[in-house]
Each structure stands twice: as C-alpha cells, then as structure tokens.
Amino acid sequence: MPAGEPIPVIPRPVSAESVDGAPFTLRPGARVSVAGAGAGEVAELLLAELASDCRRDLTVVHEPPAFGDIAIVIAEDEVPEDARAEGYNLAVTAEGVRIGAASAAGAFWGVQTLRQLLPVECASDPLTIEPVIIRDRPRYAYRGAMLDVARHFFAPAEVRRFIDAIVLLKINHLHLHLTDDQGWRIQIERWPNLTAHGGSTGSDGSAGGFYTQDEFRELVAYAAARHVTIVPELDMPGHTNAALASYPELTPSGVAPALYTGSKVGFSTLQADDVRTWEFIDDVVGEVAALTPGPYLHIGGDECLSTSPGEFLRFIARATAIVADHGKTPAGWHEMGKSDALPDGTIGQYWDFLTPRESAGDETLSFVRQGGSVIMSPADVSYLDIVYEEGDRLGQDWADGPTSIRQSYEWDPARIVPGLGDAHILGVEGPVWTETLATIDDVEEMVFPRLAAVAEVAWSPAPADTADVESVRDFGDFAPRLAALGAHWAAAGTNFRRVPEIAWH
Numbered sequence: 092m093p094a095g096e097p098i099p100v101i102p103r104p105v106s107a108e109s110v111d112g113a114p115f116t117l118r119p120g121a122r123v124s125v126a127g128a129g130a131g132e133v134a135e136l137l138l139a140e141l142a143s144d145c146r147r148d149l150t151v152v153h154e155p156p157a158f159g160d161i162a163i164v165i166a167e168d169e170v171p172e173d174a175r176a177e178g179y180n181l182a183v184t185a186e187g188v189r190i191g192a193a194s195a196a197g198a199f200w201g202v203q204t205l206r207q208l209l210p211v212e213c214a215s216d217p218l219t220i221e222p223v224i225i226r227d228r229p230r231y232a233y234r235g236a237m238l239d240v241a242r243h244f245f246a247p248a249e250v251r252r253f254i255d256a257i258v259l260l261k262i263n264h265l266h267l268h269l270t271d272d273q274g275w276r277i278q279i280e281r282w283p284n285l286t287a288h289g290g291s292t293g294s295d296g297s298a299g300g301f302y303t304q305d306e307f308r309e310l311v312a313y314a315a316a317r318h319v320t321i322v323p324e325l326d327m328p329g330h331t332n333a334a335l336a337s338y339p340e341l342t343p344s345g346v347a348p349a350l351y352t353g354s355k356v357g358f359s360t361l362q363a364d365d366v367r368t369w370e371f372i373d374d375v376v377g378e379v380a381a382l383t384p385g386p387y388l389h390i391g392g393d394e395c396l397s398t399s400p401g402e403f404l405r406f407i408a409r410a411t412a413i414v415a416d417h418g419k420t421p422a423g424w425h426e427m428g429k430s431d432a433l434p435d436g437t438i439g440q441y442w443d444f445l446t447p448r449e450s451a452g453d454e455t456l457s458f459v460r461q462g463g464s465v466i467m468s469p470a471d472v473s474y475l476d477i478v479y480e481e482g483d484r485l486g487q488d489w490a491d492g493p494t495s496i497r498q499s500y501e502w503d504p505a506r507i508v509p510g511l512g513d514a515h516i517l518g519v520e521g522p523v524w525t526e527t528l529a530t531i532d533d534v535e536e537m538v539f540p541r542l543a544a545v546a547e548v549a550w551s552p553a554p555a556d557t558a559d560v561e562s563v564r565d566f567g568d569f570a571p572r573l574a575a576l577g578a579h580w581a582a583a584g585t586n587f588r589r590v591p592e593i594a595w596h
C-alpha cells in the first residue's frame with residue numbers, strides 16, 4: 092500500500108504501519124500453521140471463508156510456520172493486557188503472515204482483517220499482500236446488529252448468511268427481535284399456539300414462520316463458533332399482538348384479537364395485574380433462557396402506548412426480576428429506565444436521536460444509576476431500515492430520514508447523552524426493522540454499507556476529544572476503504588446499496 096493511502100480495512104485498526112520489503116504471496120497449497128488453544132478452529136474457519144472468497148486450497152498444520160505460511164498463534168503474551176479479550180496483531184512480510192492473539196476471538200478478528208487485505212480478484216495469480224504491521228483491539232466489547240425476524244421471518248439459512256456477512260465487520264452480537272405484533276418466531280413448548288397461530292403470518296400478510304427450539308440452538312451454535320453471541324428479544328408488554336391473538340386468556344376481555352399484518356406500533360399490551368400473564372412470562376422467559384448460553388435476555392419494553400404508566404412500572408419490575416431469576420442479565424429499550432426497580436446490571440438500549448428528545452436521556456442514565464450499562468443505537472444514524480434517499484422502495488423515514496452513509500459514520504456514542512461516557516457504554520448496535528423488507532436481499536441492501544459505518548464507530552478508537560465530531564471522523568479516509576470492501580461484498584454475493592457518495596470499484 093503506497094504511503095499515505097488508508098489501509099483497506101473496516102473497521103479501521105488501531106494502528107497499521109507499512110513496512111519495507113517484498114509483498115507476501117499466497118501460493119496455492121500454502122499451509123496454515125497453528126499453535127495454542129482454539130487456533131485450529133479459527134484456521135478451519137479461515138479455510139472455509141477463503142474457499143468461498145478465493146478458492147485457495149490451504150491445509151492446516153500443527154507445526155511451526157515455514158516460508159510462505161499463514162501462522163495463527165494464540166498465547167497470553169501475544170498482545171498487551173488491554174487487548175487480550177479480542178485484540179490481535181497481524182504481521183505481513185514476504186516470509187509469511189502471522190496473526191497473534193490471546194484469545195480465539197482475537198485471532199478470528201485478525202482473520203477478518205486478513206480477508207479484507209487479500210485481493211478480491213480470485214482469478215489473479217499470484218495473490219499478494221503488501222507488507223504491513225497491524226495492532227488492533229476494539230473500543231467497545233459489544234458490537235451488535237439487530238435483525239427483526241418478527242415482521243418478516245427469515246429462515247435459519249438466511250440468518251446464517253447474515254452472520255457470515257456481519258463477522259467480516261467484527262460484529263460480535265446478533266440481537267434477534269423474535270416477537271412483535273406481526274409474529275411470534277420462537278417455539279415455546281408450553282405455549283405451542285404462539286408459533287402455530289402467532290407465527291403463521293407477518294407484515295403485509297407474508298408467510299410467517301418460526302424457529303423450532305432445535306433450529307434456534309443450531310443458530311446459537313453457528314454464531315458462537317464465529318464468536319457471535321445471540322441476544323434473544325421477547326418484546327413486552329407492548330408489541331404483543333401475536334401472543335394475544337394466540338392466547339385469548341392473556342387479554343382482559345378473553346377475546347383474541349385478529350392477527351395483525353400492518354405497520355402501526357403501540358396498540359397491544361400484556362396485563363401487569365393478571366396472574367395468567369406471569370405464568371406466561373415465566374414460561375417463555377424460562378424456555379428462551381434455557382436455549383441461550385449468552386448472558387443477555389432482551390425484553391423490549393419500547394413504545395408501550397397502550398399500557399398505563401403505573402402498570403408499565405409494575406410490569407417492568409416484575410418481568411426483569413423473572414429474567415434475573417432465570418440467570419440472565421435483562422436488557423431492554425431505554426423506556427425501561429422509567430423504572431427504578433431494575434435488577435443490578437440491567438442493560439439499556441438507547442434508540443432516540445443524536446440529540447435526545449424528551450426524557451430519553453434521563454431514562455438512559457437511569458440504567459447507569461442502577462448499576463447497569465448502555466448500548467447505543469441512535470435511530471437517526473444507526474437504524475438501518477431508514478431510507479437512504481427520499482422515495483426509496485425499501486425502508487421507513489420516521490427517524491429524521493433519509494440517513495446517508497456519511498451520517499451513519501459521523502457520530503460518536505460518547506457524545507449523545509450528556510453524562511454518559513465510555514465507562515458506561517457497553518457498545519453500539521445497528522438494528523434493522525423489517526416491516527418493508529420481505530427478503531434477505533432487501534435486508535442486505537439496507538444493512539450494507541451502513542453497518543460498516545456503525546461497526547467502525549463501535550470498534551475503532553474514539554476520535555480525538557474535540558467538539559466537532561465531523562472533523563475528527565474522516566469520511567475522506569473511510570470512503571475509499573468502503574469502496575474496497577464493496578468489492579469483497581460483490582465477490583461474496585452480499586447485496587449492498589451502491590450509494591452515490593462512494594466510488595465503488
């Protein structure tokens with residue numbers, strides 16, 4: 092890479108220094124030499140990814156590296172202490188590539204950097220990489236994408252494809268919005284009608300669907316093998332029409348509402364003062380907690396416009412306590428911060444704008460006051476279903492849309508809610524809501540490229556401490572790297588929007 096040109100990697104690494112010397116050449120039949128616990132598994136994933144990226148026939152060996160090998164070494168002292176959880180070093184020289192990390196996750200993220208450094212032109216022989224030394228570690232522990240499988244359902248194979256695409260950006264949490272007014276998507280053995288009836292349709296009268304518990308377990312395992320934690324969301328007490336339609340005893344009248352296929356929000360609610368509600372919640376939370384090895388269980392709590400304020404508070408106190416009783420840390424949208432009875436450590440997810448409106452900022456700080464931390468998903472920059480341009484076929488525009496790629500890049504999580512800084516920010520998440528997105532191609536068109544911007548905000552170091560975030564997050568540096576990434580997406584068959592601000596190759 093010529094001096095001065097940004098290294099073509101997203102998220103931008105902490106440091107990348109070009110070094111003198113001949114490039115590395117990846118020869119057919121090159122070996123991946125592994126050492127340390129977990130390195131073999133990371134190498135197998137590299138092989139699978141390179142096979143689909145570039146059809147190279149590599150073999151894994153448990154031997155010290157020879158000339159021309161890719162080495163993956165996992166050992167405690169490979170990286171400084173503050174980089175042990177997920178950091179890595181990557182050295183590229185004529186002798187070989189060496190990825191060093193203290194954890195399998197760190198090595199896996201190093202592999203994602205290597206994939207972006209390799210030329211896209213698989214046909215071109217030889218494949219070479221200019222010499223470089225990269226040191227890298229994430230700013231935030233939680234880097235998320237949220238997929239709404241409730242409005243439109245996406246089958247397990249489509250979710251796996253989504254996971255494959257997000258790991259290239261070092262996203263390590265996939266929040267699955269499993270239930271909403273339009274559909275219930277996770278099998279609950281004690282309440283089978285939730286999926287039999289409540290999962291039978293979706294937005295715009297789409298076909299619906301749901302994950303059996305076995306399918307869900309397989310998804311969790313597929314994600315975990317790629318260092319992605321699944322965060323399941325059961326949205327309550329609002330956004331529950333599909334549940335109410337399936338079990339009339341959850342409604343005050345005892346009459347089930349019809350299934351709903353429109354896009355309104357705020358019209359449904361569970362009853363906080365009804366004993367049946369709590370049997371229901373204990374069962375569904377218990378079953379989903381048992382399916383989930385990850386620490387978090389998200390219970391929504393957003394847009395409860397049909398729940399009285401007092402009932403909302405009683406509901407949130409009891410529902411979060413149930414989550415904690417089942418051994419999980421509760422998470423919820425920032426409205427849950429209205430409650431001052433949250434279990435210690437409850438995670439809030441901020442979805443208001445870059446400039447907080449009404450009580451959104453205070454509700455968010457409430458999680459911190461109660462010993463918890465916050466995930467930042469400001470809707471006007473990180474909601475991936477908001478239109479790119481006026482008049483788009485896909486997406487919604489309520490969150491101050493359109494949202495350009497530049498807007499989704501030029502912001503900082505620690506400069507949104509006054510008083511909320513990095514010490515209390517667990518991370519950043521880009522949600523994609525799917526009222527208007529019927530296919531996984533539609534989803535990808537909305538998610539890419541903007542998730543690349545959100546991923547860099549979540550991973551790369553904080554911009555220098557100046558008041559003007561636009562001047563320190565350098566879109567001019569990001570744009571050519573994004574163009575290079577587009578070539579990888581095209582080669583991998585990932586759909587993305589060729590936004591006009593970027594000179595796509």
Ligand code: TNX
Pocket residue numbers: 356393394424442470474476487524525526
């Ligand atoms: C808001 S903000 C929602 C979702 C919608 C989305 C559409 C929040 C937590 N909920 O119910 O799908 O807007 O953009």
